[in-house]
Amino acid sequence: MLETVTKGFRAAKNRLAGKSELTPDLVDESLRDIRVSLLEADVAFDVVKKFVARVREKAVGEVVQTTVTDAGGQKRRVSAMDHFIKICHDELQALMGPVDTSLNLKPKGQLSGIMMVGLQGSGKTTTTGKLASRLLQEGRKPLLVAADIYRPAAVDQLKVLGERLKVPVYFEPGVQPPELAKRGYAAAREQKCDVVLIDTAGRLAIDETLMAELEAIKSNVQPDTILLVCDAMIGQDSVRTAAEFDRRLTLDGFILTKLDGDARGGAALSIKEVTGKPIKFLGMGESMDKLEEFRPEGLAGRILGFGDIVGLMKDFEKVVDEKKAEDDARKLLSGQFSMKDFVEQIRMVRRMGPLKDLLEKFPLFGDLTEHLNPDEKELTKIEAMYDSMTAKERLRPDLINASRINRISKGSGRKPEEVRELLQKFGMMQQVMGSIGQNPGLLGRIPGFKQLGQLGQMKNMDLGSMFGKDPKMLEKAMAGMGGGMGGMPMQLPQIAPGYTPPMGQAAMAKARLMGYAPPAVGKPDDRDAIKERRKKEKENKKKNRKKK
């Protein structure tokens, strides 16, 4: 996602790595990388110009301090790159923010209306369904009005969505959209619904007839919110469309769709700056649950390769049963989990969407996601082998002997070597988890290890010291898990011995600087303890020498 934009920031980071000073030349060179990638990503030219000027002004004027005091009062070393990235982060956030995901609805029980507008194919109908699904979860009672009367398929599409969501859909053949919307409100009152979502018609391009019809709907029903659905793949064109819709209808905000694909990101970065109206939601896939609240901080973090902890937490919350996660984690850490638990974990992670999207939100993986190729096919293979095991084998994989391996191989259509490999990896994972379980330290606070539902705490945890302690442990655990996180098979790019994951001490200090992580805990005590231990060792040595 947004790979084109990210590329420029990554190049700037590489350019500044190891530099102690932010000289004007270095800043300009770094900004050149960024400018090129922003333009390539189809960010509006004026927006690029302003963004670059703002970052330059701050970066060049900045006296780079080599140490700063963080929120916890600790002194930290920071590099020129840290400063520069922090400025970029703040400016990206300012460009896209502030957060405003309100829908201006009246209190529950009173009838409110949302009018959905957009060009044809922007994802308007799908997004109307997603919004209805979200409102249902919030305890509202939505009703959908099919006001895209020119395309019979659009009416049918909305009816299908309504059936799936168990939400009433209002439509009357032969009635013009402004009147249809009005009758939709009446139908909602009759059916005791409290939010009307009007799916209006789209055209291939803005035209006078379309605009006049939308204006007539607006003046007929006076909706509480008018949202424009924009296809993020279209870049600058969608920003021009947005400005025109806003001029005619006075929009309340935007929903950017298809950000899960290879959207270049131009619209996400330009739309707020150009129109002054906020992005409220992001469409991240075709299914009804793929609508995320827009948080500029999260997107800025993902663009800069810092992950998006809050977004990740929301994904987990959607699919995880907290109690079960806790039980699973306990089993996992005791080394007592079975093949059944293993596959259930895989299934749970799969429900959260494509692995690459998920990993991108992990600060731990940071820039690595560019090279990570999580192999979804591997998961399917594992599930096939698992499905061919008996209930007993799933609980006691140690019972699986050569003849059982052959049977599982035939049943799943996989080679016997693959079955053996799965058992081997599983065994190793059990072993590694068991040993971590005896001394989980901070690792015990990672999702999947303890209370997935408590992922929120990750924002308050010291990942740096966690892996800084023993980076090999992570490597070992990953190898045991089939080369991936939480049992996820993927290829890590050439991990060298002693490799420290990107969220090592340095990155952690940076994340801290940005407020992504709290001050390191226990450092002074650790130092004191080490000093104390050394002192004791010296004293003991002295004593021993005297004894001799």
Ligand SMILES: Nc1nc2c(ncn2[C@@H]2O[C@H](COP(=O)(O)OP(=O)(O)OP(=O)(O)O)[C@@H](O)[C@H]2O)c(=O)[nH]1
């Ligand atoms: N990948 C992805 N696809 C999406 C998203 N939102 C919508 N789509 C797809 O985009 C296509 C068009 O979506 P529709 O909802 O039919 O678009 P529309 O704007 O209502 O189109 P008209 O009814 O023709 O005006 C469909 O195939 C959707 O499944 C999204 O967030 N991500």
